[in-house]
Amino acid sequence: MITFKKLRYKNILSTGNYFTEIELDQTSNTLIVGTNGSGKSTMLDALCFVLFGKAFRNINKPNLVNSINGKDCLVELEFTTSNKDYKIVRGIKPNKFEIYQNNELINQDAASKDYQEFLEKNIIKLNYKSFTQIVILGSASFTPFMQLSPADRRTIIEDLLDIQIFSTMNNLMKDKIAENKETTNEAKNQIKLITQKYDLQKKYLDEKNQNTDDRILELQNEEQINLKQTEKLFIEIDSLQKEVEQFDPIISMKKTIEDKIKKISKLELQIEGNITKCEKDIAFFDHSDNCPTCRQSIAEEFKSSELINLNAKIKEYENGLEQIKIKLSETQIKLSDITCTQKKVQSIQIEIAKKNATITELQKYLTKIQKEISSLKNNKSNASKDHDELESLKLELLALQESLKELLDEKTYFEVASGLLKDSGIKTRIIKQYLPIINKLVNKYLASLDFFVNFNLDESFKETIKSRHRDEFSYNNFSEGEKQRIDMSLMLTWRAVAKLKNSSNTNLLILDEVFDSSLDNNGTEYLMNILQMLEGVNLFVISHKGDILQDKFANVIRFEKMKNFSRIKK
Numbered sequence: 001m002i003t004f005k006k007l008r009y010k011n012i013l014s015t016g017n018y019f020t021e022i023e024l025d026q027t028s029n030t031l032i033v034g035t036n037g038s039g040k041s042t043m044l045d046a047l048c049f050v051l052f053g054k055a056f057r058n059i060n061k062p063n064l065v066n067s068i069n070g071k072d073c074l075v076e077l078e079f080t081t082s083n084k085d086y087k088i089v090r091g092i093k094p095n096k097f098e099i100y101q102n103n104e105l106i107n108q109d110a111a112s113k114d115y116q117e118f119l120e121k122n123i124i125k126l127n128y129k130s131f132t133q134i135v136i137l138g139s140a141s142f143t144p145f146m147q148l149s150p151a152d153r154r155t156i157i158e159d160l161l162d163i164q165i166f167s168t169m170n171n172l173m174k175d176k177i178a179e180n181k182e183t184t185n186e187a188k189n190q191i192k193l194i195t196q197k198y199d200l201q202k203k204y205l206d207e208k209n210q211n212t213d214d215r216i217l218e219l220q221n222e223e224q225i226n227l228k229q230t231e232k233l234f235i236e237i238d239s240l241q242k243e244v245e246q247f248d249p250i251i252s253m254k255k256t257i258e259d260k261i262k263k264i265s266k267l268e269l270q271i272e273g274n275i276t277k278c279e280k281d282i283a284f285f286d287h288s289d290n291c292p293t294c295r296q297s298i299a300e301e302f303k304s305s306e307l308i309n310l311n312a313k314i315k316e317y318e319n320g321l322e323q324i325k326i327k328l329s330e331t332q333i334k335l336s337d338i339t340c341t342q343k344k345v346q347s348i349q350i351e352i353a354k355k356n357a358t359i360t361e362l363q364k365y366l367t368k369i370q371k372e373i374s375s376l377k378n379n380k381s382n383a384s385k386d387h388d389e390l391e392s393l394k395l396e397l398l399a400l401q402e403s404l405k406e407l408l409d410e411k412t413y414f415e416v417a418s419g420l421l422k423d424s425g426i427k428t429r430i431i432k433q434y435l436p437i438i439n440k441l442v443n444k445y446l447a448s449l450d451f452f453v454n455f456n457l458d459e460s461f462k463e464t465i466k467s468r469h470r471d472e473f474s475y476n477n478f479s480e481g482e483k484q485r486i487d488m489s490l491m492l493t494w495r496a497v498a499k500l501k502n503s504s505n506t507n508l509l510i511l512d513e514v515f516d517s518s519l520d521n522n523g524t525e526y527l528m529n530i531l532q533m534l535e536g537v538n539l540f541v542i543s544h545k546g547d548i549l550q551d552k553f554a555n556v557i558r559f560e561k562m563k564n565f566s567r568i569k570k
């Protein structure tokens with residue numbers, strides 16, 4: 001319950017640079033009168049401005065400032081609620097917005113928007129829409145409940161039933177659901193990305209391993225082939241060396257054979273020399289009869305014996321020579337055999353050397369192969385870095401999948417909660433409980449205003465209005481006076497519900513020219529009767545029907561305009 005106590009304002013609209021003060025809780029009903037433009041409705045703008053930062057009439061904030069003074073527009077409102085005294089001070093030029101609780105300024109650190117929200121949600125528990133349906137009803141910019149959109153109707157009823165909290169929670173839930181959706185999408189994208197990364201890394205590693213394994217196998221095969229080839233060459237060299245060794249005794253005889261040939265050749269020359277000498281001697285004896293030295297004649301006997309001797313010697317020599325020649329040719333054949341063998345040995349040795357060279361090459365290549373094998377094996381065991389990376393990707397993926405699962409679980413909870421918080425959820429249940437009460441109250445007030453129709457508001461806040469002997473009518477079917485009866489009945493209903501719920505309940509009710517336009521005398525009478533029966537209400541009625549109404553009010557405030565400024569007539 002809010003008890004509004006005092007309203008003060010200056011430099012707002014036609015009010016000048018002095019405070020116009022209105023006590024709000026002093027008399028149960030006050031009539032406010034004055035000529036057109038004297039400043040009566042200004043109090044509604046002052047109230048709306050101080051509470052919500054905007055005028056009641058449809059004008060912008062800067063237009064609220066008194067155009068003559070052009071500054072120091074200031075409104076102050078005092079009220080109590082929840083056993084605390086509050087004072088709100090709001091101004092334009094300079095801008096001001098202060099809330100005092102028990103004379104202490106409430107921390108203004110928050111942005112002005114949040115400060116306003118704090119005021120509406122935590123202190124007055126009313127918003128502009130509800131305030132203009134429940135506390136002030138004016139001709140200026142009053143939109144009857146029946147002409148509000150279903151969403152606005154819902155806002156007012158939720159305020160009344162104090163169930164706005166579910167809408168707030170639902171909005172928070174919507175934010176959470178949107179956030180959850182965004183995070184889920186992000187997680188899904190991330191999972192897709194990491195999966196791709198993981199697959200690529202795995203494929204790369206598998207291929208790399210496979211290639212390494214293949215290459216090692218290939219090299220090991222080559223190693224085996226190399227070793228076999230080398231072994232075969234060693235065996236071949238061994239057998240060739242053995243072959244060479246076989247020829248060693250033959251070759252070692254070469255020198256002896258050569259010496260022998262030399263000796264035989266020398267002997268042959270000697271024998272040939274001997275034969276020549278013998279033949280010379282024979283020729284001498286054949287042609288000479290005297291000794292060349294002593295000039296004595298050579299005896300014939302001697303001569304012939306000497307010739308026989310010499311011819312025998314020649315014969316002997318020639319036999320020997322023949323023998324020697326045979327021996328020589330035999331020996332020479334032997335020597336040429338040896339030379340032949342020697343050539344063969346040489347060619348074998350060349351072959352051995354070639355094979356040795358091949359072995360050297362093979363061994364060089366073997367070293368190279370073995371180096372490559374060990375380096376590949378090393379690389380393979382050093383591939384742990386790649387494996388670590390793969391492992392960390394896997395872990396990351398698992399964590400992401402886990403958080404995705406959590407997000408999806410969360411989504412399910414949110415959806416359930418959102419279902420409860422939605423308009424059709426808990427709120428509808430509560431509203432459904434109150435709708436019969438609301439409808440009953442509306443119909444009661446309508447009857448009190450001598451308007452006998454059956455009004456029914458359903459859970460989507462659509463009305464049906466049935467009147468006796470007539471079809472179902474919509475609000476717009478009715479006459480202005482009838483419409484005003486409906487508007488009044490709804491306003492009174494909201495106030496009754498507010499009292500019941502102690503939610504948007506206030507002492508203040510201001511009706512601006514409600515009596516003036518369309519209500520006939522009966523209507524005015526009935527409404528006044530109802531209003532006078534309201535308990536704990538400080539009623540303010542702004543009207544031009546002062547003459548008719550005056551005696552029904554305990555207090556009258558008269559506004560007047562003096563030198564372009566509005567003021568309360570003393």
Ligand SMILES: Nc1ncnc2c1ncn2[C@@H]1O[C@H](COP(=O)(O)OP(=O)(O)OP(=O)(O)O)[C@@H](O)[C@H]1O
Pocket residue numbers: 012013014015034035036037038039040041042043063064065066067068559
């Ligand atoms: N910014 C402004 N500065 C000065 N005067 C203004 C400003 N804006 C509006 N006015 C004037 O202030 C007056 C506002 O009066 P208000 O609406 O309170 O009159 P009222 O007594 O309710 O009149 P009515 O009986 O016609 O409803 C009007 O004369 C209007 O022209």
Ligand SMILES: [Mg+2]
Pocket residue numbers: 040041042512
């Ligand atoms: Mg007015």
